[in-house]
Amino acid sequence: MRKLVIGIVVVIVAAVVAIAVIPRLTAPSSPSSASAETAGFSERYQPYSEQALAEAGPDDTVVLFFSAVWCSTCKVLRDDIAANQQSIPNDVRILLVDFDDSTELKQQYGVVYQHTLVQVDRAGQGIARWELSRTLDDVLGTIVVV
Amino acid sequence: MELLPLSLLAGVLTVLSPCVLPLLPVILAGSAAESGRRSAYLIIASLAVSVIAFTLLIRGASALLGVPTDVWLIVSGSLVVFIGATLAFPALWERISTATGLNRATGELVDSSAKRTGMARPLLLGLSLGPIFTSCSPTYGLILAAVLPTSFAVGFANLLAYTVGLSAVMLLIALGGQSVTRRMKWAVDPKGVFRRGLGGLLIAVGLLIATGVVKDVEAWLVERGILGAVVLEQGILDQVDTGVDEPEPVRIDGGRQTEPPAFLAQQFPGIDWQSADPAIFQAVGGGPPRDGIPALDDPAFVPLAQVVWGDEVQAIVLNDGVNAVRVYPYNVLIWHEIVNDTVDGIPVAVTFCPLCGSAIVFERTLPNGNATTFGVSGGLIDSNMIMFDRATEGLWQQSTGRALAGEFVGTELALHPFQLLTLGDVRESYPDARVLSADTGFARDYERNPYGDYDENDRFLFPPSTLDERYPAKLIMAAFVVGEQRVAVPWLALREAGSLEAEVDGRAVSLRVTDGELVVRDAAGRSLPFYFEMWFSWAVQNQESGVVLDPATG
Numbered sequence: 001m002r003k004l005v006i007g008i009v010v011v012i013v014a015a016v017v018a019i020a021v022i023p024r025l026t027a028p029s030s031p032s033s034a035s036a037e038t039a040g041f042s043e044r045y046q047p048y049s050e051q052a053l054a055e056a057g058p059d060d061t062v063v064l065f066f067s068a069v070w071c072s073t074c075k076v077l078r079d080d081i082a083a084n085q086q087s088i089p090n091d092v093r094i095l096l097v098d099f100d101d102s103t104e105l106k107q108q109y110g111v112v113y114q115h116t117l118v119q120v121d122r123a124g125q126g127i128a129r130w131e132l133s134r135t136l137d138d139v140l141g142t143i144v145v146v
Numbered sequence: 147m148e149l150l151p152l153s154l155l156a157g158v159l160t161v162l163s164p165c166v167l168p169l170l171p172v173i174l175a176g177s178a179a180e181s182g183r184r185s186a187y188l189i190i191a192s193l194a195v196s197v198i199a200f201t202l203l204i205r206g207a208s209a210l211l212g213v214p215t216d217v218w219l220i221v222s223g224s225l226v227v228f229i230g231a232t233l234a235f236p237a238l239w240e241r242i243s244t245a246t247g248l249n250r251a252t253g254e255l256v257d258s259s260a261k262r263t264g265m266a267r268p269l270l271l272g273l274s275l276g277p278i279f280t281s282c283s284p285t286y287g288l289i290l291a292a293v294l295p296t297s298f299a300v301g302f303a304n305l306l307a308y309t310v311g312l313s314a315v316m317l318l319i320a321l322g323g324q325s326v327t328r329r330m331k332w333a334v335d336p337k338g339v340f341r342r343g344l345g346g347l348l349i350a351v352g353l354l355i356a357t358g359v360v361k362d363v364e365a366w367l368v369e370r371g372i373l374g375a376v377v378l379e380q381g382i383l384d385q386v387d388t389g390v391d392e393p394e395p396v397r398i399d400g401g402r403q404t405e406p407p408a409f410l411a412q413q414f415p416g417i418d419w420q421s422a423d424p425a426i427f428q429a430v431g432g433g434p435p436r437d438g439i440p441a442l443d444d445p446a447f448v449p450l451a452q453v454v455w456g457d458e459v460q461a462i463v464l465n466d467g468v469n470a471v472r473v474y475p476y477n478v479l480i481w482h483e484i485v486n487d488t489v490d491g492i493p494v495a496v497t498f499c500p501l502c503g504s505a506i507v508f509e510r511t512l513p514n515g516n517a518t519t520f521g522v523s524g525g526l527i528d529s530n531m532i533m534f535d536r537a538t539e540g541l542w543q544q545s546t547g548r549a550l551a552g553e554f555v556g557t558e559l560a561l562h563p564f565q566l567l568t569l570g571d572v573r574e575s576y577p578d579a580r581v582l583s584a585d586t587g588f589a590r591d592y593e594r595n596p597y598g599d600y601d602e603n604d605r606f607l608f609p610p611s612t613l614d615e616r617y618p619a620k621l622i623m624a625a626f627v628v629g630e631q632r633v634a635v636p637w638l639a640l641r642e643a644g645s646l647e648a649e650v651d652g653r654a655v656s657l658r659v660t661d662g663e664l665v666v667r668d669a670a671g672r673s674l675p676f677y678f679e680m681w682f683s684w685a686v687q688n689q690e691s692g693v694v695l696d697p698a699t700g
Contacts, residue, residue: 071368128396
């Protein structure tokens with residue numbers, strides 16, 4: 001009996017370790033979140049970088065999408081944006097920010113929730129902030145007029 | 147309150163979502179290792195308290211924004227590792243609790259008659275999970291985003307309902323873990339292999355949490371479409387009238403501010419801010435309060451011959467062609483910014499804003515026909531002075547002459563003609579001129595410029611909202627209005643060139659500078675009033691619609 005229990009415990013520990021290691025092995029080149037979906041990116045929807053922000057035109061609307069990799073509501077929106085990129089207007093850019101990895105940006109824009117959208121100008125000046133948009137249409141519809 | 151049952155349900159459903167993954171093994175193993183239901187209740191109760199406390203804390207304390215996610219993971223993970231270690235190595239735990247009196251203290255806290263063993267550990271276990279608990283429930287998100295900001299009480303009630311739902315499921319898991327242990331009587335032995343094994347499991351999970359691996363596992367599950375009850379919950383939220391309005395986006399640019407800055411509201415209590423031009427809400431305090439920079443009324447003048455200030459000093463010069471020429475040197479204006487004077491029967495305000503180099507003479511007659519005097523409010527918009535009129539306490543922007551608050555919002559003061567000359571020019575052209583006296587009644591050192599080399603350097607005391615890089619920010623422009631069109635010309639280049647003919651909106655204008663004096667005439671030969679201003683300050687108002695004429699480019 002004791003041996004059985006020890007066996008079960010060993011199996012559980014092994015399973016946990018395996019779950020932890022497998023994703024690293026299957027996606028070795030994607031330690032950060034956003035990259036898991038690189039396939040779905042374009043000029044109008046891409047991971048955040050200072051360069052991507054600077055490349056926005058003077059009259060473009062830029063929306064930073066703070067999203068955590070483990071956040072399922074974010075995943076729903078990420079998928080919707082990726083699937084409907086052709087309907088992002090020419091003067092809108094959506095830049096994906098990793099929520100867990102962007103302490104400075106979170107501080108700058110007061111982001112406290114893993115699923116947050118921040119409208120900024122191309123200089124990075126914050127304009128508006130909201131949370132939990134579910135679809136690309138939701139995001140586009142919430143953009144404020146400056 | 148329709149949301150309450152939904153919040154409870156969302157709490158229950160959360161157990162299905164990947165976000166809750168780190169909690170499950172910890173709760174399961176942690177409670178299986180303890181004897182007695184009391185410890186299971188304790189784990190869950192402290193978990194609930196910890197979850198609510200951290201939810202509100204992270205929501206409310208912006209200071210915590212600076213704490214990287216990793217830190218919370220390390221804190222939580224380390225606690226779980228520690229708890230695992232106390233189970234795996236019971237001797238160690240006993241030594242620690244005896245040495246610190248931890249058990250006794252918490253035992254008394256929870257229930258003085260409780261067994262004095264094993265109270266601290268469950269408490270700590272539950273608390274350890276608060277910092278890393280992040281719910282993916284859309285209902286939970288709705289509570290945070292839409293309900294809490296409008297009503298803390300309702301938001302808190304929903305948060306509580308959610309936590310109760312979550313805790314109920316967690317409690318079942320904890321009790322389930324314990325019932326397995328109870329069936330195996332031998333497993334209760336604190337030094338038994340089973341408990342040590344659970345301790346080892348907790349150490350492993352704690353390490354996974356601390357290293358962030360657990361988040362990778364969650365991400366892995368989410369990427370594979372294992373989203374828990376998200377779709378179900380959103381479906382319910384769509385179907386049910388929750389009575390919660392979609393929250394408006396929060397403006398973080400101040401662009402839609404409807405509140406005046408506190409210093410203005412305080413110093414101008416009579417103003418109806420509802421009717422004010424929103425531009426006024428962007429005003430900042432320049433430092434000195436209302437009248438802290440004292441405007442001059444009934445100024446005294448002295449003959450030019452008595453004035454010792456150098457030829458290079460610039461001055462606003464009023465010449466009505468009848469009375470003696472009046473000279474208002476910058477070195478005096480820079481300390482007072484406004485001189486309320488009367489020239490040839492016309493009440494005028496001679497104004498100068500040092501931070502944007504704007505020299506403008508207004509007629510100080512209000513739209514209702516009454517004359518007023520102007521004072522310095524202490525507020526600035528894009529470095530430009532906000533004046534106030536003493537008759538109605540309205541606020542006026544100096545660079546545009548426009549009323550931003552008060553009775554006359556939207557109206558503009560009339561410009562009065564003047565020249566911008568140096569004292570050297572004046573000595574040459576108007577030897578009989580009279581100069582604003584240094585005897586102003588205020589103790590100011592008119593030999594000293596309080597702004598230092600601000601005019602020459604490229605720094606700002608209050609950085610402007612936009613910078614137009616066509617010209618150096620502080621280059622002085624001559625500015626005027628043709629029809630409705632605002633026009634600016636680089637002043638020194640114009641002075642150098644001597645004249646400029648141009649068309650603005652199809653109307654001919656002719657500019658001529660003679661002995662430093664500018665004359666601007668429209669097609670009919672009428673003389674147009676003008677003023678002077680640094681480029682950046684003119685551009686923040688007129689970048690989009692204004693016209694720049696440059697003698698260098700024609």
